[in-house]
Amino acid sequence: MQTNLADFIRDTPEGIEADSILRACVHCGFCTATCPTYQLLGDELDGPRGRIYLIKQVLEGAPVTGATQLHLDRCLTCRNCETTCPSGVRYGRLADIGRAVVEARVPRTLPDRIRRYVLKEGLSRKALFVPALRVGQVLRPLLSKALQDKVPPLRPGGAGRMPSRQHARKMLVLEGCVQPGMAPNVNAAAARVLDAVGVQLLVAPQAGCCGALRFHLNDQDGGRAQMRRNIDAWWPYLDNVEAIVMTASGCGATVRDYGHLLAHDPAYAEKAARIAALTRDLSEVLAPFAAELAALKKAGDDAGEVVAYHPPCTLQHGQQVRGHAEGLLRALGVDVRLCGESHLCCGSAGTYSMLQPELAHRLRERKLAQLAETGAARVVSANIGCISHLQSGTDTPVEHWIELVDRIVGGAPRRRTDP
Template structure:
């Protein structure tokens, strides 16, 4: 795709990257076939190819409008198109550059500004979000449905292991997950403790940066990333084997630190090292399959439907590992039809674009329920909460199945 960038972005880091991405696109349109919003809306401008044209026009100097902004806002950032693209177009990176350029020129309505500000200021701050979530859980039966959907039933975390092990890995606690589903990280710690690995949480590590970055507070997101690097670095230097992610959305972002901070001379090398050390939990567990088989063979008889999050299968290009671990210990795991499609959670998308989000959720649940599961499992807190809001079938993180079985086996 030929480009002629406008002066405001030409010869800048964003401009150079955008130009390289645009030139890789050959207009083939394969991406539209797997784009969730294009499937729902049938509008070329609500598919990746159309959005690429819109971004190209803006970067070449065309004046964006509120409609331009809406078409970009409607993108889930699921990156399904990247998996489909035969030319290797880094659409997700181009989208962030395009959104930044559009938002600099198009003022949002006041209500949108208030919602987006509330999300990016409240969600990443645990000291603010956690008491708010606890209050919501106490009042949950009284909340309107739209708000109740965002407030999962309070569940205990259980015992956190305290044994010391020679093998140590870092764990990103995250910003919203500890309040919404504290058992996920606790279950992970218990499972790895049983396998001889100690998980260490750096107290000053916080939000991975995704919330602010994807809401176009890119400077705020980069600052969150720098704070995490500072928190982790002494433990990395002390020999931590890996940085474990139990939320695939966080993992996708942390694995991108090296790229996003490549122009920061103070952090570029450290960010690259952090990204290289980062592993989704599903990348850690296959090494323990034989040990888990010995401990758990025949212990789990549930029929399970697995929803692979977009941030795992498209963002991190990890497929098959969760199913492999669960099948190794005897779990009947099913993938539903169209398992490559997004469930509609997509970070804060379910708040900013609720109508499309709930259509996608209901479509996904219909496919999942067709496998007749006793439990639905996934690997990202947003997906878990979003799916659970539309079904009575239990929705859990897949590591909780293994934790429950190990606990029952003792």
């Protein structure tokens, strides 16, 4: 694709990167076949190829309108198009660049600004989010159906015990911002399973939100500030740990990109690249221990259960990690099934389900119908956003796959997730 970028961006790092991405696109259209919003809306401008043209026009100095912003807002940034693209177009990065320019030029309505401010300030701060969530859970029966859809019921049992044994092998884990409130058992379950195979999981107290939430709400400076804070929090541990483990694939996709997102920061570029290189999804970390975990398997109902696995977009497309969680569960005797169109987004996509609820709900219903066709009694996934989004639309239990592994190898009580 030929380009002629405008002076305001041509020689900037973002402009140079965008120009390279645009020139890689041969507008073949393969991406439209796997774009969830194009499948729903049938509009070329609500598919990757159309959005690439819109961004190209913006970067070449064409007038920016609310329509341009709407089509970019409707994008899930699921990055399925990147997996499909034969030319290796890095659409997700181009979308970030284009959205930042559009955000600066198209004023949002006051209600939209307030909504986005509340989301980025409230969700990315664990100290604010967890107490607010607990109040919402107590008052949940009094809330409207729309609000109940956003507030998951309080899970019985909490996080369970944390292991106390010391091991020579150590890894860091990102505690995160939303997951500790919505699913506190996930990191505890990961710690217990790793403890069982001789790995100690550490938490850096000063680390928090990975930065994805702010960054993708177009507060890119705020997102990078959170990235630097995490790097500072993890840095003292790096000589003693083998990896930084991500139990939420959305966080993993972002932390693995720290080296790129901070490449032009002279104080943090090298540190960010080292952090990104150390980052691993939990499924990658546990895959080599499959045989060892199978030997620890307890007798119980979970091992023979039929389970549907929903691979999050941030894992299969963002990180290009596939097969590890399913393989581990199968090694433990679980009948794991993938639904039809397992490559497509469920509609969660970070804050997308709150900013684009109609499209998000349509995608969720489509995904839940396909998951139900597997005949599974339980759904497991690898990202807190997908888990909570899917659970709000079904009575079928939805949980993180590590919680199932934890019960199979550690004897944790079987849990039935309430709707």
